[in-house]
Amino acid sequence: MSLADQVLAVNDDLPIRTDKPVHSGKVRSVYWLTEADSRRLIKEKGYNVQPDAPLAIMVISDRISAFDCIWHGEEGMKGVPGKGAALNAISNHWFKLFRENGLADSHILDIPHPFVWIVQKAKPIKIEAICRQYITGSMWRAYANGEREFCGINVPEGLEKDQKLPELLITPSTKGILEGIPDVPAVDDVNISRKNIEDNYAAFNFSSVDDIARYETLLKDGFGVISNALAKLDQIFVDTKFEFGYVTDAQGNDKLIYMDEVGTPDSSRIWEGAAYREGKIVENSKEDFRQLLLNHFPDPDILLNKDRMDERSALARDNALPQEVLMQVSKVYTSIAEKITGKKITLSENPKAEIINILRDEYDLID
Template identity: 80%
Template sequence: MSLANKVLAVNNDLPIRTNSPVHSGKVRSVYWLTDADSQRLIRERGYDVASDAPLAIMVISDRISAFDCIWHGEGGMNGVPGKGAALNAISNHWFKLFREQGLADSHILEIPHPFVWIVQKARPVMIEAICRQYITGSMWRAYSKGEREFCGIRIAEGLDKDQRLPELLITPSTKGILKGIPGVPEADDVNITRQNIEDNFEAFNFSRKEDIDYYERLLKEGFDVISAELEKLDQIFVDTKFEFGYVTDASGQEKLIYMDEVGTPDSSRIWDGASYREGKVVENSKEGFRQLLLNHFPDPDILLNKDRMAERQALAQDNALPESVLMAVSKTYVDIAEKITGQTLVMSDNPKAEIIEILRDQFGLID
């Protein structure tokens, strides 16, 4: 079987029973189940959720996005072999650890296949919760141009590129376009301060003002748990993005949970510890792919300049990357997943057929 066939690039065409359009993001597709199927699964599987909670099937793909574009390779390779399974395996590992250590639950109710989550609908907090332990990437670019205040926090003079920060820095940004918040531009992904959040907590979808402290605690504790585990593997947890939402459990209690993915090479930077001590950065995350793209094209400004989005999309559509590039990315993802989970990643020959069979035979979700 060719490599291209092993890649699950299109994940929004599965015959899962639904009354709603399939929502397809950069990497995952979400199938909202019918009310009848949601209620049946809650009963049959004993999920700790409200009896009328909407459930969804979330299917990951092997697509790779960077700089807000989806990239593809030669020979019809529309994704990275093993990437989806690696991302899910890593997220599942951290979510399990969070639960064991009493941090908070996630939106995941069950994992029937390495590519699939059964999730409950959460009311998202409209914040991309980013925390940084090292100064690198966009923060370093801004710092090197003289910026010293990030999300309302002043940071020290004299820092070097890729240096560890004196403390973990929380630099949140907006998730989606939020309207009518004083001092917050109506644009996706703009930096905000803690004061912005406190003054307008309801606009960011917090139920109570005191939940801001709780979200920050979950952010720091989640970061520390992952960082400590990676340290045992001589890997450095550089920075990451968390997302949060509210759900209601079977007893009617509302709770704040982790949602989306956590601690993956897509949502985080992970560096090799031994290389860092020798003064060089070796990325075990998607950042390596971003750097490769910046070096691959003669005009990297297209990838960095938001005003050149049309050119950037054309670049991604018109340029099939060499197979060797996508296989190098595959190796990064698979290696770090196996290192974190301590298990060999099972690469599926035909993930789509497997998913359909499981959801039909075990869950009765396919006609």
């Protein structure tokens, strides 16, 4: 069996029973279950949701995206072996830790397979909730160009690249293009201040102005839980993105929950502690892959300049990366997952067939 066979690249063609179009993102595909199947599973499995709550099957893939493009390798490798299982395992671990620490639930109700979550429909907060403990990446680039105000927060002079910030910073940005919000440009991923959110909380899908403080608390406390756990492994939690939404539980209580993924190498920067103390940065996150791409192509501006998106898409489409590049990325993802969870990430021989069998035999969701 070739490595390419062990990669789940296409995840939107599973024969899961649904009466809605499959929503396929950069990495995950979402299958909304029929109303009858949602009601049946809620009853059979005792999920803590309303009896008529819409449920979905969320299937992760091994695809890798960077700079808003999907990348592929030589010899038919359409993704990174072990990446999907590693991401899910890490998120599952942190979501469980959040619950144990009394923070909040997540959108996940059940985990039938390492690639699969059964989730409840949530009303998403339209914010990419970003927390930063160190100055690096886009924030450092802006700081080096003279910017000192980030999302309404003033940052002191004299900071150096990759140093720890005086305090944990919340630097939110928009999720999707939001029209008609004063002082917020209608473009995806634009930085916003707390005042922007307070003045227009309903436009960002907050139920009340008080929930802004609640989301900030969940963000900071969640960051703290992960940061402390990683510190015990001599790993540094540099920065991360969380997403939040509202759901209603079986008793009719509306609650703010964590959703999407948390504390993964895709959504966070994680550095090796020992290397950092020696003045070096060793990434245990997707940033390593981004840097690799920037070094691999002769004109890195194509990857950094949003005005050159057509050229960037062509670059990703027309260039198969060397297989060793994708295997190096695989090692980063699986190694950090195994460190965090204490469990081995095993490559499935045929992940698609496994998923279909489980969803057929244990959940009766395959036509």
